[in-house]
Amino acid sequence: MKDKLPPLGTLGPFIALLAACAFFATQSDNFLSGGNFSLILQQVMVVGVIAIGQTLIILTAGIDLSCGMVMALGGIVMTKFATELGLPPALAVLCGVGVTTLFGLVNGLLVTRFKLPPFIVTLGTLNIAFAITQLYSNSQTVTDLPPLMTALGNTFSLGGTEIAYGAVLMLLLYGLAFFVLRETAAGRHVYAVGNNAEATRLVGIPTQRVLLGVYVVAGFFYGIAALLSVSRTGVGDPNAGQTENLDAITAVVLGGTSLFGGRGIIIGTLVGALIVGVFRNGLTLMGVSSIYQVLVTGILVILAVTLDQLSRKGAR
Amino acid sequence: MTLKPTALVAALLLAPTLVLAQAQPVIGIITKTETNPFFVKMKEGAAEAAKAAGAKLLTGAGKTDGDNAGQVTAMENMIAAGARTLLITPSDSKAIVPSIQKARAKGVLVIALDSPTSPESATDALFATDNYKAGVLIGQYAKAALGGRAPKIVTLDLFPGHPVGAQRHNGFLKGFGLNTLPATANDLATDPAVVCMADSFGDQAKGQTAMENCLQKAGEVNVVYTINEPAAAGAFNALKKAGKDKGVIIVSVDGGCQGVKHVGDGVIAATSQQYPLKMAAMGVQAGVEYARTGKKPSGYTDTGVTLIAAKPMSGVDSKDVKTGTELCWGKK
Numbered sequence: 001m002k003d004k005l006p007p008l009g010t011l012g013p014f015i016a017l018l019a020a021c022a023f024f025a026t027q028s029d030n031f032l033s034g035g036n037f038s039l040i041l042q043q044v045m046v047v048g049v050i051a052i053g054q055t056l057i058i059l060t061a062g063i064d065l066s067c068g069m070v071m072a073l074g075g076i077v078m079t080k081f082a083t084e085l086g087l088p089p090a091l092a093v094l095c096g097v098g099v100t101t102l103f104g105l106v107n108g109l110l111v112t113r114f115k116l117p118p119f120i121v122t123l124g125t126l127n128i129a130f131a132i133t134q135l136y137s138n139s140q141t142v143t144d145l146p147p148l149m150t151a152l153g154n155t156f157s158l159g160g161t162e163i164a165y166g167a168v169l170m171l172l173l174y175g176l177a178f179f180v181l182r183e184t185a186a187g188r189h190v191y192a193v194g195n196n197a198e199a200t201r202l203v204g205i206p207t208q209r210v211l212l213g214v215y216v217v218a219g220f221f222y223g224i225a226a227l228l229s230v231s232r233t234g235v236g237d238p239n240a241g242q243t244e245n246l247d248a249i250t251a252v253v254l255g256g257t258s259l260f261g262g263r264g265i266i267i268g269t270l271v272g273a274l275i276v277g278v279f280r281n282g283l284t285l286m287g288v289s290s291i292y293q294v295l296v297t298g299i300l301v302i303l304a305v306t307l308d309q310l311s312r313k314g315a316r
Numbered sequence: 317m318t319l320k321p322t323a324l325v326a327a328l329l330l331a332p333t334l335v336l337a338q339a340q341p342v343i344g345i346i347t348k349t350e351t352n353p354f355f356v357k358m359k360e361g362a363a364e365a366a367k368a369a370g371a372k373l374l375t376g377a378g379k380t381d382g383d384n385a386g387q388v389t390a391m392e393n394m395i396a397a398g399a400r401t402l403l404i405t406p407s408d409s410k411a412i413v414p415s416i417q418k419a420r421a422k423g424v425l426v427i428a429l430d431s432p433t434s435p436e437s438a439t440d441a442l443f444a445t446d447n448y449k450a451g452v453l454i455g456q457y458a459k460a461a462l463g464g465r466a467p468k469i470v471t472l473d474l475f476p477g478h479p480v481g482a483q484r485h486n487g488f489l490k491g492f493g494l495n496t497l498p499a500t501a502n503d504l505a506t507d508p509a510v511v512c513m514a515d516s517f518g519d520q521a522k523g524q525t526a527m528e529n530c531l532q533k534a535g536e537v538n539v540v541y542t543i544n545e546p547a548a549a550g551a552f553n554a555l556k557k558a559g560k561d562k563g564v565i566i567v568s569v570d571g572g573c574q575g576v577k578h579v580g581d582g583v584i585a586a587t588s589q590q591y592p593l594k595m596a597a598m599g600v601q602a603g604v605e606y607a608r609t610g611k612k613p614s615g616y617t618d619t620g621v622t623l624i625a626a627k628p629m630s631g632v633d634s635k636d637v638k639t640g641t642e643l644c645w646g647k648k
Contacts, residue, residue: 028533036532043525135344139351140646141520141546162557167408196550212612233521233551239351240521242380284514291515 012307013255013271024282031285034161041167044277048170051248052177053218055269058252060194060214061261062118068244070128074100074226077135079142082149089148092179096222104219108212128273133238142236145193153231166228177266194261253301258308343600344374344394345403348381354592356441357645361593365600374399384408388415401425401603409434425606429595431480443595443612445621447483448499450588453623455491455569457586458539460629461565467509469539470530472516472523472547481543486567487539501580516547531558542568545575552583573644579626580637586625592645595619
């Protein structure tokens, strides 16, 4: 019954994205093209992959403020390991992803073992990751990367449209997350923990292990995002990721996932990220200041949360 | 807290002797952030000058660009620590003014470095790059380098409302001989030859995104003005990925070592180099002078700007990459 007619909270983001696209198509001749959509995908791939991890955490009624800084640290570790230590690129990337996963583990342990609120824990690790990034990089950008490290930023041609490998990777990761969340026991447990942790524990699901797993997996996704960021810009940037935490939360909320946990679909998050990307791109094509994109994002966030709140009341 | 009258009298009597006994001048430098390489270099320049002059240097910064409260806190702490001279790069040119007035009322010498307060007269003196002139130089260069071709210009600006962003942008248009606004304007001028204007926030990733969107809008482009060298690197990435980097003239402002290297590599055609170390060193020297003689500097001092280009153009004064590398700031 519930599956037959998706609530407005689920359809809302899709409608908003389509409406934005329709609007910009009438305003600019350059908007409706494969090349332009491929471009928007490239521009949201970093925040999009971070937002997968963020969605998992928010589904458990948690939040992760550290994601962008952890990503920046991962990027600095992989680029410095490859250039200064001379590690093979693949190994250096593994080390970077390892560091971000380790940060996920630390977040998860503090949340589950010490019962600390995720907001506070990740506020702490945000600052720690930022400081380590600056200290380790000496606030200097890492350049002259091996070509293999930036390969995901390269493009291939599909019917005359240049598509970045990284954008494809992002779409694959969303597909994977969608499948796991929907079809596997582990995925359903994530929703269950977010809906009612106590009831979930009482039916014999190891809630603490599910929570810990979610933070570790999120850390892993931040590592992938770090690689995408490095391959997109071609450098290891110690000042990367400074606004990615709020950008990712924005994507999740725009996508219709409830900040109270237990409700939401992962594809919505991708749509949320795309809405921001479409506005940034479309407004530039129109020759309008990008500050209006910030304004629109703010309005849409409020709308999305209102819809969520209304549909929660309706469900009761 | 209450003070007994006797204690107050004692403090008043002791205060002048304490000031006189302070043999070593204490100078505070407050930058916008701790991490931007430009400000890191500025602090290094101040530290060297302080060491040479035997002064004690205190450093502080806001948490992010635009963090006024953090700068105010740093100022208060430094005055409490005995600083008689404060060097500050204001994050918020207006919001910092009341705190500066308070400090100056206590006899503290306040010098703005790199960017002015609003009004400029809020500080005793300003040591900074002439950002309008920096823009004019690269505008002239881009025009000469373009030869007779019709200009199709993209400007990757800072963000709306920042005076430095407006001065460089309008200066560039002035140098190019297009519609423009004077150095005092806070708005970005437009001209039909400018086919796209976008905000880069001075950031490489955001600059790349902005350039990609501009290419989508304009299609063909032959001149890219960028607010700084990270934005220029982002613009080059976008052009290269689109296969449109050939024949495009990218100009920028800063003269960081990475940027000068990019001039050598042909990524950036020309950049206006500024001198953060010099600004800071001059500030420290002024502070030492004030501590010794009580003499305060006043007004605006131009700390200089030099055009660095790999290929000189006739009629435009420029220095080569070797000179730029010797004078650059950041990791060589």
